[in-house]
Amino acid sequence: MIRLQNIEKVYRTDTVETLAINGINLDIAKGEFLSIMGPSGCGKSTLLNIMGLLDEPSKGLIKIDDTDISKFSDQQLAKFRNQKLGFIFQSYHLINDLQVLDNVELPLLYRTSSAKERKMLASEALEKVGLSNRLKHFPTQLSGGQRQRVAIARAIVGNPQIILADEPTGNLDSAMGNEIMDILINLNKNEGTTIVMVTHDESMAHKTHRLVRLFDGSQVQ
Amino acid sequence: MFKHLFKLIWNKRKQNFLFLSEILISFLVTFAVFSYLTYYYQNYSRPLGFDYNRVWSITYDNGQLPKNQDSLSTFYDNLNKSLKAMPQIEATAFSSNNYPYSDSFMSTGLTQNGKKFNYVSNFIVGADYQKVWQVKLLEGRWFLPEDVVTKDKGVIINETLKDQMFGKGKATGKFIGDFDDKNKLKVIGVVQDIKSNGDFSPIGNSIFIRLDTGYLKWTGTLLLKVRETADATFESKLYKFMATSTHGAVEIKHVDEMRDSRNEVTIIPMVIFIIIASFLIINVALGLFGVLWYNINKRKGEIGLRRAIGASGNLVSYQLVLESIILATISLIVGCFFAVQFPLLNVYNVPSSVYLIAMLLSVLFIYLLVFACSLYPGKQAAAIHPAIALHEE
Numbered sequence A: 001m002i003r004l005q006n007i008e009k010v011y012r013t014d015t016v017e018t019l020a021i022n023g024i025n026l027d028i029a030k031g032e033f034l035s036i037m038g039p040s041g042c043g044k045s046t047l048l049n050i051m052g053l054l055d056e057p058s059k060g061l062i063k064i065d066d067t068d069i070s071k072f073s074d075q076q077l078a079k080f081r082n083q084k085l086g087f088i089f090q091s092y093h094l095i096n097d098l099q100v101l102d103n104v105e106l107p108l109l110y111r112t113s114s115a116k117e118r119k120m121l122a123s124e125a126l127e128k129v130g131l132s133n134r135l136k137h138f139p140t141q142l143s144g145g146q147r148q149r150v151a152i153a154r155a156i157v158g159n160p161q162i163i164l165a166d167e168p169t170g171n172l173d174s175a176m177g178n179e180i181m182d183i184l185i186n187l188n189k190n191e192g193t194t195i196v197m198v199t200h201d202e203s204m205a206h207k208t209h210r211l212v213r214l215f216d217g218s219q220v221q
Numbered sequence B: 001m002f003k004h005l006f007k008l009i010w011n012k013r014k015q016n017f018l019f020l021s022e023i024l025i026s027f028l029v030t031f032a033v034f035s036y037l038t039y040y041y042q043n044y045s046r047p048l049g050f051d052y053n054r055v056w057s058i059t060y061d062n063g064q065l066p067k068n069q070d071s072l073s074t075f076y077d078n079l080n081k082s083l084k085a086m087p088q089i090e091a092t093a094f095s096s097n098n099y100p101y102s103d104s105f106m107s108t109g110l111t112q113n114g115k116k117f118n119y120v121s122n123f124i125v126g127a128d129y130q131k132v133w134q135v136k137l138l139e140g141r142w143f144l145p146e147d148v149v150t151k152d153k154g155v156i157i158n159e160t161l162k163d164q165m166f167g168k169g170k171a172t173g174k175f176i177g178d179f180d181d182k183n184k185l186k187v188i189g190v191v192q193d194i195k196s197n198g199d200f201s202p203i204g205n206s207i208f209i210r211l212d213t214g215y216l217k218w219t220g221t222l223l224l225k226v227r228e229t230a231d232a233t234f235e236s237k238l239y240k241f242m243a244t245s246t247h248g249a250v251e252i253k254h255v256d257e258m259r260d261s262r263n264e265v266t267i268i269p270m271v272i273f274i275i276i277a278s279f280l281i282i283n284v285a286l287g288l289f290g291v292l293w294y295n296i297n298k299r300k301g302e303i304g305l306r307r308a309i310g311a312s313g314n315l316v317s318y319q320l321v322l323e324s325i326i327l328a329t330i331s332l333i334v335g336c337f338f339a340v341q342f343p344l345l346n347v348y349n350v351p352s353s354v355y356l357i358a359m360l361l362s363v364l365f366i367y368l369l370v371f372a373c374s375l376y377p378g379k380q381a382a383a384i385h386p387a388i389a390l391h392e393e
Helices: A044-051 A074-084 A100-109 A115-128 A144-156 A174-191 B002-011 B017-045 B069-084 B129-133 B145-149 B159-166 B213-218 B232-246 B255-298 B300-308 B313-339 B341-345 B352-382 B386-392
Strands: A002-012 A017-028 A033-037 A059-064 A085-089 A162-166 A194-198 A210-215 B055-060 B089-095 B107-112 B115-125 B137-140 B153-158 B175-177 B184-191 B206-210 B221-226 B250-254
Touching: A002 A044, A017 A044, A033 A044, A033 A174, A044 A059, A044 A162, A044 A194, A044 B386, A074 A085, A074 B313, A085 A144, A100 A115, A100 A144, A100 B002, A115 A144, A144 A162, A144 A174, A162 A174, A174 A194, B002 B313, B017 B255, B017 B313, B017 B352, B055 B232, B055 B255, B069 B089, B069 B213, B069 B232, B089 B115, B089 B129, B115 B159, B129 B221, B153 B159, B159 B184, B159 B206, B232 B250, B250 B255, B255 B300, B255 B313, B255 B352, B300 B313, B300 B386, B313 B341, B313 B352, B341 B352
Parallel strands: A033 A194, A033 A210, A085 A162, A162 A194, B115 B206, B153 B184
Antiparallel strands: A002 A017, A002 A059, B055 B221, B055 B250, B089 B221, B107 B115, B107 B175, B137 B184, B153 B206, B175 B184
């Protein structure tokens, strides 16, 4: 599903050159639930951003669903992200000025779908995460766990093949974290969604199919 | 997308209050400027209605002239003949003091079919007034010497007054009443409208009444149409002749110079107003630019998110520009509500078309301003790297 070949990411300033990712090769199969662990600054989020086409590697090849995206224009990348990928972030990244339902509808706005269809799909996604009674609430009226569930609903509303989760339980207590993890596991199991999750939590990582460890930008496990 | 943005704007109405206020104030200022400019442009684009070139005005002290009406009449006849005998003079006409560009006004009221017409400019003119000013007759005729002895007092009215009194029909031969409708005046001619107070002045109602012997004792203005050969030497000679004839102070003015100074009275405040308004608009533009820039920096996380979930850079830019346009539209609706009161209430007695054109121009200007101010911040928003924006948040 995702193939990374010899990926390198270098951040350059006038005086310093920092190697964030160093020659990573990774194959993630369709339907796999993979977790990435490592100490802070080891390049986990950078690698996830590269997989999510939010950042370009300095070197190497990325193939998603057998498509080489290296020659894609900004518009093609945007369309690809919209249709194939779903994102979950540690800090949820919900728009506080929009109601829950509108937040979940967001990815569908960049597709050709009617308002009615968007509303229906968003309601279904919210039902899957157990928030069908919070459609008209604003994110600030929800708990952290509920916000993350909204973020998951937003990630799955477009029915993506891949979900990239950057420390989805990082801001939550263990009970809430487990709830979120259960939703992701169910998604992976029931919908066959490929999930790549960055985490600091060893127990969460052990619930996934495979664990990749990074250290100083290199894969150590 | 439009509905989504409208919802977002509505939910953020408190944060957008500054932006909305700035647009509203800018609209009201531009509406005032455009009303001012449209009004003067409409006046300026109308024909002048007369020729001021080579027209001189002579004002003189009539205190030393004969007091007896017959003697005074003879004096003026002789003076007129002497002046006409000068080869540099084409035509002469005595006039009341309110001749074009004189900055002097005289008005009267008229009645027609019971309807009152107030503030009608009242020009008391000599027989050759038309020749001096080249006023164009649209119907009827100008005054003739025999009008002095006719039973009905003949008057000439301008086109605007004729339209108001008689519509599209003929006015010649019809009667109108004076201020209290006691005396009837017969319309003998209709002349093209004249802008007697400057190129930017509005056209009002005017009536021309023949200067009769009874008015001679009040007369202190003589108008001359001179030939091209009339030079400074002639002017000096004319001055001496008039001073000797009237035994008093004489002042000769060139009407084209009077026109320039009369127009300056309008142009100078107009330029000052435009400069002040321009500074205000520049400040507003910088303010808008600042507000948008601030909003983009505040919304980096949202922009990053939108990029992540499928918005291209261009789409992000388009969204921000569209948001500004929607916000501007809200302010413009409020602004238009206030602006439309001016034509509805007929404020300042200005034609409605002035306010409507000014509204349209102001709306276009504000849209252009908002578009221009949001274009660069929108472009900067499009350049925000999603990974960095999401990480910063």
